[in-house]
Amino acid sequence: MNKRTARAATAGVVILAAAAVSIWSLMQSPGAPAKAAILDKLPPPVEHDLATIQPGEVILGSESAPVTIVEYASMSCPHCAAFHKDVLPALKAAYLDTGKAKLVLRDFPLNKPAVEGALLARCVSPMAYWAMVDRLFSTQQQWVVEDSFRQLSSLAATAGLSPDAFAQCQANTQMKDTIINSLQQAETVFGVNSTPSFVINGVVLKEDNSLETIKAVVDALSPAT
Incomplete structure (x- = not known):
């Protein structure tokens, strides 16, 4: 075998090896076909400003x-x-803290205490909003009672709201209407009828809200890198 033939053979082996590695990589990592398979199982995204x-x-x-x-x-x-x-902690660490996704919470109040709790979360400063949301969820058993107003007043005090400020917050009819409208809009636009429900880039998830499902949907909807 002369040198030219040897070089050609070597180049051919390198090309074949590179192709084999590329095929193996596609088989081993979730790419476009995997994303397409996930998206095919989801409802079509709702095209709406909400x-x-x-x-x-x-x-x-x-x-x-x-x-x-x-x-x-x-x-x-x-x-x-x-x-x-x-x-949420695992979702936050993997997607929210890494710049892959962002999350907002919208109210879908199921009862009177939920409306009062939502009002309290909106009455603290934006910097304290998520901390208050966490407090409300972690202390549900204390304030989701018949006398929810009194129990929430104590919780508001820990966030620096005076009794008068809390009473004014709970009497804010415009804010209360906004909370009720959030529920009505979710029902009308996305067909939400239970909580928690999620809308991910317009795709509605109402039943399977596990970390694995949300991660799979976020990955499928993420732009190719």
């Missing part, structure tokens, strides 16, 4: 993140509390 961040909403994560997660929750909902305790 699938995006709205003015005044307090974002968890980076505003520039490409995937928007909207959580519809009731402050009195035990399943919502479980999500914030057991699922």
